[in-house]
Amino acid sequence: MPIVGNERDTVEVALTEREIEKIKSLLGRDPYITEWGMFDVMGSEHCSYKSSRPKLKLFEPAEENYDYVLAGPGQDAGVVDIGDDYCIAFRIESHNHPSAIEPYHGAATGIGGIIRDILCMGMRPIALLDPLRFGRLENNSHSQWLLKYVVKGIADYGNCTGIPTIGGEVEFDDSFENNCLVNVACIGVGKVEDLAPSRASKPGDYAVLMGNSTGRDGIHGVTFASRTLTQQSESDRPAVQIADPFSKKLIIEATVEAVKTGYVRGLKDLGGGGLSCASSELTGDGGTGIEFDVNKIFTREPNMTPFEIMLSESQERMMFIIKAEGLETILDIFKKYETPHAVLGRIDNSKLLRVKDADKIVVELDPTLLSDFPVIIREEKRPDFLNDLINQKTPERTLKFDEIIYQLIASENICSKEWIYRQYDHEVGVRSVVKCGDGDSGVLRIIGTNKYISASAGCNSKHCFLDPYEGAKGAVVEIGCNIVSNGLKPIAMVNCCNFGNPEKPTSFWYFSECVKGMADSIKFLNIPCVGGNVSFYNEDEVLQKVIKPTPIIMLLGYIEGQENIITLPFKKSGNPIFLIGETKNELGGSEYHSVIYNIEGGTPPKVNLDSAKRTWDFLLDANKKGFIKSAHDVNKGGFLITILEMSFPNELGADLNLYDCFDKDLTSEQFLFSESVGRFIIEVDADKIKEFIALIKKCKLYFKEIGVIMEEKQIMIKGLEENFNLDMIIGKNLFNSTLPRIMEGDM
Amino acid sequence: MSIRIAVIQFPGSNCDRDATHVLNNVIGIQADLIWHTNFKERKYDGCILPGGFSFGDYLRGGIIAAHSPAIKEAEIMLKDGRPVLGICNGFQILTEAEFLPGALLRNDTLKFECRWVHLRVENNETAFTNQMNKDAIIDIPIAHAEGRYFYDNLKELYDNDQIVFKYVSKEGLLNEESNPNGSFDNIAGVCNLERNCVGLMPHPERASEEILSPFKNTHGIKLFNSMINFIKSRKF
Helix, strand or coil, X not given: CCEEECCCCEEECCCCHHHHHHHHHXXXXXXXXXXXXXXXXXXXXXXXXXXXXXXXXXXXCHHHHCCCEEECCCCCCEEEEEECCEEEEEEEEECHHXXXXXXXXXXXXXHHHHHHHHHCCCCEEEEEEEEEEECCCCXXXXXXXHHHHHHHHHHHHHXXXXXXXXXXXXXXXXXXXXXXXXXXXXXXXXXXXXXXXXXXXCCCCEEEXXXXXXXXXXXXXXXXXXXXXXXXXXXXXXXXXXCCHXXXXXXXXXXXXXXXXXXXXXXXXXXXXXXXXXXXXXXXXXXXXXEEEHHHXXXXXXXCCHHHHHHCCCCCEEEEEECHHHHHHHHHHHHHXXXXXXXXXXXXXXXXXXXXXXXXXXXXXXXXXXXXCCCCCCCCCCCCCHXXXXXXXXXXXXXXXXXHHHHHHCCCCCCCCHHHHCCCCCCCCCCEEECCCCCXXXXXXXXCCCEEEEEEEECCHHHHHXXXXXXXHHHHHHHHHHHHCCCCEEEEEEEEEECCCCCCHHHHHHHHHHHHHHHHHHHHHCCCEEEEEEEXXXXXXXXXXXXXXXXXXXXXXXXXXXXXXXXXXXXXXXXXXXXXXXXXXXXXXXXXXXXXXXXXXXXXXCCCHHHHHHHHHHHHHHHHCCCEEXXXXXXXXXXXHHHHHHHCCCCCEEEEECCCCCCCCCCHHHHHHCCCCCCEEEEECHHHHHHHHHHHHHCCCCEXXXXXXXXXXXEEEECCCCCEEEEHHHHHHHHHHHHHHHHHCCC | CCCEEEEEECCCECCHHHHHHHHHHHHCCXXXXXXXXXXXXXXXXXXXXXXXXXXHHCCCCCCCHHHCHHXXXXXXXXXXXXXXXXXXXXXXXXXXXXXXXXXXXXXCCCCCEXXXXXXXXXXXXXXXXXXXXXXXXXXXXXEECCCEEECCCHHHHHHCCCEEEEEECCCCCCCCCCCCCCXXXXXXXXXXXXXXXXXXXXXXXXXXXXXXXXXXXXCCHHHHHHHHXXXXXXXX
């Protein structure tokens, strides 16, 4: 990497020669050493989105096209209006690199960062979700170590701050063995009037830094996250910040109370890039300027240089822009919560960011220079190996269907994740109406209203690996199905794109195709994209492994009326079971292929957006009419796994007759294990079956009545190549015991 | 005369709003959120120490909060016969303050445990259980990492009838499986000799509305109703 600076100080920067020349010409001089550090951080992929920005333009402008979107991409969080002056903020981002090196603090500070993003919109954080990816667990102590401490990091931080972790998703796959993925999402609620922009728009306002002291931890965290993992990455551990959830809890309460006074005009959290990022974005977006002395900033250790202070990524800090007349009131609130703070200076109209160290100027530049990095047009190329992979055939089956199902239900990607979510306080806040394990999404009530929101996040990395365009579409539909199966309507999306090195054309192709797939599907489904995060360089150079493409989709659902909420467990013996949506020969990237044959290829699912949309509309309508008693969308392992999962909680069995329930071109094996996207298993009220069938026929949807719920603790399957019975208690024990067995050695 | 309850907020409390919500919005009595340094017992008929991580639970759960001026105020209330309830972290604070016997150790699972459990009412003559039947089964959730009840003189607790709740199975069986954290004798909650101070690890405020309960009941609210009943019987 190039070295820049002057005779006295030099610094290594991750900028290209072209970028260095451009910075010098824009500034009209050589930057000071602190400025070099700031340009380096702000020019990193993590802050500048220089590779991804051209592709992200494919998403429609959310604020213009959807009147209920109050804040869209580019803000710290997306915000939607849910009526009666209430709004919901939500965002997702990655904390992959730190977590791969130091799982506990990496994951915990990920939670800390995403909470701040919600908080700095002026909203109270009320829920967390965590999509995760690790290597396969069985016989792999490294993967087990990562899982154990990532979960503990999330749990300790979320539990202590009193924010429930209401959901998440995890996949285990060899490609994530060293480069695990830790994506973190947060949801906040508040009144529309409390929304705080990340802008310092009025000269005369005070800029106040609040929260923890500034230390040497986390310097250059974002530049570290914009590289691939190498053997030397272990030595990057000082770039991982240290989490302090107790301080965060005080900061949350102090911030929410401060915002309620009406004196906070602007608010910004200090995350990647620290003080340099926060101060330049506040003034740059506000069209203003500021001057302050670094000596006003309270530091954790003596003799920190201006360079270190401006670039430190110490956690738990916020920058407040406060109306002059409210300064005293706000400082009193900070004093009550004993949160350290310092008045840095006043906003002016100089359009300059000027930072001094006593009487020496260390930074003096137009803040917009930092936020306006030129984009890079990257090459894209479809990998050559894909054709062979997609043409891979399913090996000849030697196991019986019941043996296969028992193996699948116990497999790492399908088994119960209770071992994980039991460590998360998922009920604090008394809002959790549908809790972990009871539904495909987490449902929260908005206290004081009749409004309910839900959220779900995830994607299928194996499907995306075989076909990123269809895989990303599938992710949008599958996450939407999770929302709909609880009776809510998807109203907004954020995403977190996890990919390899964008400088490699095949990695960039995956990213490009996934963005296209996401953009096309949300446009068709009328869902605005209100924010996103891109994490590149998820590659492990030691093992020469690129992660499977992982475009995590997070959708927010909304509904009024508690009576509309559906849960997953079967409710009543005698009620008929329906399979909605067509099953196709799509075993590519299925758990069946991976668990039974250890192959990744085959034809992956193609997504029919039109049928998905009509299915959602139908289900929400049928539910309002009271026809639906339980619902679960078909996901990994195929629809029989879905039925088993619905049967476990209340220990109700099912009698299924599948004769004539599937296309004649399909084999029984393809019908059972295909992972075609957009399907549901629905329990219908036995008294409403005629009306249900009439309605679904009117909607011209593909459906089959496949059986009936029964008291007997069995799933009986007839009408296939071979009839078979599954013992529900055996299945349930397999489902529940995998993670405890691997993680605790419990038998 | 109307009833007024204080819910004390320590730095790091996080179930303070939840308890206040149940008292204000579900039961409909006045409950105030009070910052711990501002708490004055004179104005209140009873007080609740809520769950959370007071002072980050650094050193040990509840130990720093036990030295807050609010605890001195609570002590005056107790001596005066008014009711004080400690939930989860509040229970830890009450044992650290030595208002209640015993200590709460790290769970034997060595992990945070968030799940619904079942309690059996062992003593229904306290300020917080007088609206329950003895041996009744209560469905209620726990959420803690340090909830393993320990006391080196259990006989004393039995002799004085200070055990208020025990963890049992859904059917009411007292066994190892129904004990979520390794508590001695499955003890989930205890009271002082005067019966006006109760501490328990589970969260009654999370079990006070049907919409939040997987069992579709409101067993938790009985603790708060008992408290109100106790206050009324003293006051009127």
